[in-house]
Amino acid sequence: MMALLKRDLAIATRSGGAAMLGVLFFLAVVAVIPFGIGPDLNLLARIGPAILWIGALLASLLGLDRLFQADREDGSLDLLLMQDWLALVATVFVKCLAHWLATGLPLVLAAPLLGLLMNMSALSTGAVMLTLLAGTPAISFIGAVGAAIAVALPRGGLLVSILILPLAIPVLIFGVSASYAAVTDPDPFWPPFMILSAIALFFAALGPVAAAAALKGASD
């Protein structure tokens, strides 16, 4: 399992891997927003957390279709599928974890820089980082289901995003509301953040099982 984690991380971080592309896409999406709505710094500071969250959501959806497809192309997916059920679920879990470390964590680390560009306060940037840290794993884990479903398709990339976006909406809702609650005074930060963490844990339990079932179903 550790070997699999290292292997996936190595593939993702080498040149041409998905990790850098995700961060670049994140930067590009967020950089486009001021062009769309104008360089009003007060407005940007107000909608900044939401923009960062939407950018992060789109960026983490971007690389999802490659999660199992690369393994399918070089045949290692068939080897992974030959394990028994629990080992397969654990394998999918580790692959999701590697995917998050390679694409989700860089997004969290890039958030302060973009928060600076968005004229967000330090508190608000910290809240966005914290919520992204809790929320992006949820997107990776539930995204694995979509990636597993679309693994056999030639043009699966767009379909994965369409299938996963509705399921990722709760993550977005509670991530953004927790980020806003940190800066607006009467709203408490912890309840939405706790719900966000609960969703992440729930998806971490559900995602690998469902993805493994879909992979099994698609293979035979």
Place this chain on the structure above:
Amino acid sequence: MSDTTAPQGWFTSLANPTRFLALSGRVLPYLAAASAVTLLIGLYMSFAAPEDYQQGITVRIMFIHVPSAWLAMMCYSVMAVASIGTLVWRHPLADVAAKSALPIGAAFTFLSLLTGSLWGRPMWGTWWVWDARLTSVFVLFLMYLGLMALHKAMDDPARAARPAAVLTLVGFINIPIIKFSVEWWNTLHQPASVMRLDGPTIHPTLLYPLLVMAIAFTLIFFTLHFMAMRNEILRRRVSAMRRQAAQSIGSSEARP
């Protein structure tokens, strides 16, 4: 199909596609007639119902809006049950049931969104608000469309069956969210007034037409669902026969 000699109960024999075709062919005319009659009665009762003292004549939208929203959720529940059938027993008929329910459910969801929007304009002063109930139903609509896109993207229905079943079951989380969204979040959409533990809070003159319409919509759903399932079974048979014919032509040409 390999011949299995396992003992078959009454229910499993019902799930045989040929048996299903014969049985549904016999039941369908009665079901269609029953849904037409119930719909006519329901429509008459809806228009005979008194106007609401606050909402006036717009309250009649409810007789379409509420049943289609119920049916949108029931249709997804039917699909989820069928998906369990696909995953556990790997039965082809369960997959047919789940797949052919998709467009019907999407249509009911769209109908409830559309009528809700028409109702919201005079009552709330806006076509659309991002409140919890509306958003979760919109998500349901997106999931119906996503599942339809998934079926379209896979050319072999047998391969699409299990991934689509997994996705249907994962998306089932949304159904309780829709049901309880008006209670968990304080929203513009009114809370449940019919399906409550302490009995309905809606006046009987409005309740009875609503219930009759709900029964009519349910009958319509099953009529359409049976028809769609029959179409899907026949469509799969046609494509299987075509493949067999093409294979026999190919092998007879390859032999000499």
